[in-house]
Amino acid sequence: MPELVFFSGTMDCGKSTLALQIEHNRSARGLQGMIFTRDDRAGEGKLSSRLGLVTDAVEVEEDQDVYAYLVEHLSRGGRADYVIADEAQFLAPEQIDQLARVVDDLDIDVFAFGITTDFRSKLFPGSQRLVELADRVEVLQVEALCWCGARATHNARTIGGRMVVEGAQVVVGDVDQSEDIGYEVLCRRHHSRRTTAATARAGVLSPDVLPVDTAARG
């Protein structure tokens, strides 16, 4: 039975790498995939991994009907034995419904990859719809780590190394801290305390964090 599978995890946990591996293994066996993406860091119409691999992809536009796109492709004699959708958090909920229809009406496997939550730890609408509709949600096994060594479960947005909680939901960027606006993966404790690697190093507490009364604790 064809499936809609949602591979999810934090930023930098290997989702795009896995997407490229799935593509490689299937195309090595003569299968042909349709690869969708939206707003990849490498630019329009690209699916890229931090390991340096990149492939061409169809850039999904806002309001584009991905089901209709695929039907059109097939009706022109094109092939699509499976579908990969990277950066799926950026797709609209309606586009996730269309991907589910690809599975149910066209009998084609759809492998979607994306982060579940944004820098405020709120669900992206596309990811929410994937959680609602997917046959399976797979959490990637390669753990991204917080600076403290715990498993990273949350994505923080940083400006100059400090975590921010105001701003647009979508700002394309990387975990590279050399950029002014960047991202950092954190465990829940340090995300809720807004403690990034830089502020931990500097011994800076977020204004929202109450000072610990060590005397009261004895």
Ligand SMILES: Nc1ncnc2c1ncn2[C@@H]1O[C@H](COP(=O)(O)OP(=O)(O)O)[C@@H](O)[C@H]1O
């Ligand atoms: N220089 C490197 N050597 C080995 N592995 C690396 C290197 N750079 C990145 N990686 C691996 O690539 C992962 C990021 O892969 P990527 O597919 O770009 O992530 P995602 O799509 O989830 O953001 C990192 O978690 C790490 O495991």
Ligand SMILES: Cc1cn([C@H]2C[C@H](O)[C@@H](COP(=O)(O)O)O2)c(=O)[nH]c1=O
């Ligand atoms: C947390 C968060 C992330 N983004 C952007 C930043 C990147 O361009 C992508 C995630 O890509 P990755 O391959 O998983 O590293 O999403 C965003 O726009 N808003 C956010 O809150």
